[in-house]
Amino acid sequence: MREYLAKRIAIALLTLYVILTLNFLIFQVMSPVNPAKTILDPRFKPEQRKMLEEQFGIYEAVHIRYAKYLVSLLTWNFGYSFLTRASVAEEISFRLYNTVILLGTVLVATIIVGIPLGVLAAAKRGGKTDVFTIGSGLFTWAMPVFFIELLFLLLLSYYFSRWFGWSFPSSGMLSNPIPAEPLAYIADLAWHMFIPVIALVIGGFGSWALYTRNLLLDALTQDYIVTARAKGLSERSVLYRHAFASTLPPIVTMITLSIPGIVVGAMITEYIFTWPGMGSWYLGAMQANDYPVVQAVLYIYSILVIIFNFLADILYGVLDPRIRVGMRR
Amino acid sequence: MSIFSKEGRKILSRRLSGFWDEYKRTKVGIAGAIILIIFGGLAIFAPLLTPYDPIISKRLAESFAQPQWVTILPHNKDLPPTQDIQLYWTAQEESPVPIEWGKRVALRFEAATTKQIDIRLAYNFTYKYLPPLSFNLKFTLNAENVTDMTYLLESNLINPKGDQLNLWRHSGQADAYRLIEIQSTEYWWMSARGYEPGVDNVAQIWFAQQGQYTVTFIISLMPKTTTSKMNLKIEDSTFNIPGLIHGILGADNEGRDIFSQLVWGSRISLAIGLLSAVIATSLGVIIGVLAGYVGGAVDEIIMRIVDILIALPVLPLLLALVFLFGPNVIYIIVLIAIFGWQGLSRVIRSQILTLREASFVECARASGASKTYVMFKHLVPNVLPIAFASLVLSVPGAILTEAALSFLGFGDPRAATWGKMLQSAFGFGAFSNLAWWWILPPGLAITLVCLAFVFIGHAVDNIVNPKLRRRR
Numbered sequence: 071m072r073e074y075l076a077k078r079i080a081i082a083l084l085t086l087y088v089i090l091t092l093n094f095l096i097f098q099v100m101s102p103v104n105p106a107k108t109i110l111d112p113r114f115k116p117e118q119r120k121m122l123e124e125q126f127g128i129y130e131a132v133h134i135r136y137a138k139y140l141v142s143l144l145t146w147n148f149g150y151s152f153l154t155r156a157s158v159a160e161e162i163s164f165r166l167y168n169t170v171i172l173l174g175t176v177l178v179a180t181i182i183v184g185i186p187l188g189v190l191a192a193a194k195r196g197g198k199t200d201v202f203t204i205g206s207g208l209f210t211w212a213m214p215v216f217f218i219e220l221l222f223l224l225l226l227s228y229y230f231s232r233w234f235g236w237s238f239p240s241s242g243m244l245s246n247p248i249p250a251e252p253l254a255y256i257a258d259l260a261w262h263m264f265i266p267v268i269a270l271v272i273g274g275f276g277s278w279a280l281y282t283r284n285l286l287l288d289a290l291t292q293d294y295i296v297t298a299r300a301k302g303l304s305e306r307s308v309l310y311r312h313a314f315a316s317t318l319p320p321i322v323t324m325i326t327l328s329i330p331g332i333v334v335g336a337m338i339t340e341y342i343f344t345w346p347g348m349g350s351w352y353l354g355a356m357q358a359n360d361y362p363v364v365q366a367v368l369y370i371y372s373i374l375v376i377i378f379n380f381l382a383d384i385l386y387g388v389l390d391p392r393i394r395v396g397m398r399r
Numbered sequence: 400m401s402i403f404s405k406e407g408r409k410i411l412s413r414r415l416s417g418f419w420d421e422y423k424r425t426k427v428g429i430a431g432a433i434i435l436i437i438f439g440g441l442a443i444f445a446p447l448l449t450p451y452d453p454i455i456s457k458r459l460a461e462s463f464a465q466p467q468w469v470t471i472l473p474h475n476k477d478l479p480p481t482q483d484i485q486l487y488w489t490a491q492e493e494s495p496v497p498i499e500w501g502k503r504v505a506l507r508f509e510a511a512t513t514k515q516i517d518i519r520l521a522y523n524f525t526y527k528y529l530p531p532l533s534f535n536l537k538f539t540l541n542a543e544n545v546t547d548m549t550y551l552l553e554s555n556l557i558n559p560k561g562d563q564l565n566l567w568r569h570s571g572q573a574d575a576y577r578l579i580e581i582q583s584t585e586y587w588w589m590s591a592r593g594y595e596p597g598v599d600n601v602a603q604i605w606f607a608q609q610g611q612y613t614v615t616f617i618i619s620l621m622p623k624t625t626t627s628k629m630n631l632k633i634e635d636s637t638f639n640i641p642g643l644i645h646g647i648l649g650a651d652n653e654g655r656d657i658f659s660q661l662v663w664g665s666r667i668s669l670a671i672g673l674l675s676a677v678i679a680t681s682l683g684v685i686i687g688v689l690a691g692y693v694g695g696a697v698d699e700i701i702m703r704i705v706d707i708l709i710a711l712p713v714l715p716l717l718l719a720l721v722f723l724f725g726p727n728v729i730y731i732i733v734l735i736a737i738f739g740w741q742g743l744s745r746v747i748r749s750q751i752l753t754l755r756e757a758s759f760v761e762c763a764r765a766s767g768a769s770k771t772y773v774m775f776k777h778l779v780p781n782v783l784p785i786a787f788a789s790l791v792l793s794v795p796g797a798i799l800t801e802a803a804l805s806f807l808g809f810g811d812p813r814a815a816t817w818g819k820m821l822q823s824a825f826g827f828g829a830f831s832n833l834a835w836w837w838i839l840p841p842g843l844a845i846t847l848v849c850l851a852f853v854f855i856g857h858a859v860d861n862i863v864n865p866k867l868r869r870r871r
Binding site: 085088092096097102103209211213214217221223224227229232335341352353364368372374375376 | 714799846
């Protein structure tokens with residue numbers, strides 16, 4: 071187990087290093103834009119410029135710039151946004167919060183709907199639930215997520231207002247003015263979240279259900295299940311205590327791996343619904359040539375993926391006794 | 400056995416027909432194949448199937464014109480299709496001056512006296528639909544050799560009730576060669592006739608009734624001396640009423656045909672998807688074979704690289720690269736491919752690890768074959784079935800990635816893909832105008848094509864992948 075851990079840590083660190091270097095290469099070396107222009111903007115005040123030049127080593131040789139760039143990324147110093155002239159690092163927490171609220175809800179809801187459905191489908195293989203699961207799983211996998219969102223947006227916002235006179239909001243996260251009272255705030259948030267959440271859950275439960283179903287079916291064909299049945303255990307006990315338990319490691323891994331997907335996949339959703347999260351920040355920064363933000367967000371995405379991949383590996387090692395004990399070659 | 404020798408080819412064709420026999424039996428595989436043939440047909444025969452150019456032909460109908468078949472519903476019965484009325488002018492009464500009329504009006508005037516000459520031309524047409532939102536009149540005016548005289552030209556519209564609306568008026572004393580185009584929604588034209596631009600709709604007011612409409616053209620010639628003369632030609636006169644219904648899939652915000660856009664879009668979308676998938680699969684096979692067979696340090700390095708690449712967030716990185724280096728189709732294909740080969744290389748590698756112990760490999764090596772020869776003539780052909788399954792299954796991913804890129808606005812602006820259609824729909828008001836005919840077709844097309852590949856891929860995978868076969 072210890073060598074497993076050590077190996078995963080080494081890979082994570084190596085990947086981190088590669089990400090940092092890649093970031094540097096892409097934005098500072100290979101980019102067609104003058105590297106100084108990716109940190110400094112003519113509109114910055116002189117004090118800001120001086121500080122940034124110091125921190126990023128703008129006018130020094132490549133290797134010094136490289137070292138300073140790595141250090142600044144690792145110390146969470148991303149410079150200042152060209153658009154807002156404010157520190158990039160400050161806005162991150164605000165944007166991240168918005169994204170996580172929306173897509174965290176989506177992930178939880180999708181899992182709550184999808185996994186039990188998958189279990190049911192595997193338990194009654196060939197039945198209606200099963201067919202429905204496979205069908206919807208395939209269909210929603212093939213349909214582009216943003217198309218599902220567009221359809222729901224069209225229906226729940228535009229058609230509703232044509233048919234009924236009221237509709238769910240087509241954009242934004244909160245109304246203006248933001249309700250002060252916590253209950254009203256939550257209600258307002260939920261009101262604005264309704265369309266994206268519904269669209270994403272309906273678009274996403276299929277693949278979770280299908281994945282769980284397949285895992286469970288694979289587990290059910292194992293020999294130990296035959297043993298369990300032969301022992302006379304009830305079908306329910308066989309299903310839940312044995313088969314499902316054995317699918318937990320991959321499912322937990324899947325959940326852990328989906329978490330960075332929350333942040334990363336938010337981009338399109340936030341674009342469609344004008345949700346002020348990380349994704350729309352990233353896109354907006356690219357439209358406005360706001361390089362510090364682009365570099366920072368890309369870096370954060372990569373870090374998140376590395377961290378959660380690492381966590382997933384560790385969790386899998388912990389949950390799967392075969393790895394915990396250590397497999398002999 | 401090489402696939403290039405005669406015996407090899409016989410075996411290959413036997414294997415292929417065996418494969419096809421099994422494939423034919425899967426319902427799913429056939430469904431997928433049919434869908435793919437339909438879309439492939441659309442893509443290949445695009446120029447023949449589309450009457451209009453998807454990008455250039457604008458104003459074929461009114462903005463957001465609905466598809467023609469909505470007239471099935473009773474309340475849509477009288478929606479006007481686009482009318483492109485060619486004006487074949489006819490003279491109302493005997494003309495005092497010899498004049499050629501019809502599609503082309505030409506007259507040669509030589510004054511005998513200084514008396515004013517009036518010529519009245521007209522064209523009748525029936526309008527039996529709901530009132531349109533606009534209309535326009537177009538013709539070429541050519542006045543030559545105008546000597547010592549004034550001419551006054553005028554065009555009017557007369558509705559079934561007999562009311563007359565002046566469309567255009569011009570008086571001149573000199574040569575003129577102009578293309579005249581008047582729009583019923585144009586600011587100065589409307590205000591000159593007493594209508595409020597942005598508030599009134601002239602077309603709705605004047606075409607409120609169904610019935611007989613007349614467009615007239617009045618030529619008044621006023622010679623100053625007895626030697627005045629001029630030549631006058633009026634050509635290519637059309638009275639165009641953009642329709643509220645159009646084509647198989649309606650029109651977009653600029654009046655372009657959506658069906659043409661969909662069909663032409665299939666070319667690019669399919670091409671990008673297939674190319675990226677092919678490149679990614681080739682890379683996966685080559686790298687997988689290398690890692691598996693050569694082993695050792697090369698294997699370790701390659702597998703570390705794969706591990707690292709898998710940890711990269713694809714879409715943001717893709718966007719950043721397109722942002723920096725420009726949205727070019729080639730870049731996009733290459734980038735999608737670069738992020739697509741990792742999974743396959745792992746699978747191929749494990750296959751190779753098994754295969755390299757096989758006896759035929761040992762034979763070949765014993766006969767003195769080099770490692771490269773073994774790799775390419777023996778190992779690669781043996782993993783081709785798995786590679787093919789992977790290829791088919793990775794096309795949907797490539798198409799979806801490209802669609803997402805284009806939808807966000809980072810696609811090649813010259814490539815009119817389905818993702819781009821959705822982006823235009825989203826950005827140019829399809830939603831507020833409830834233009835479902837612009838939103839649904841591209842999305843459904845993407846879904847169907849991806850489904851087709853998934854079906855085919857699963858059918859192929861079930862036949863080719865030994866692990867899956869065991870579960871049955």
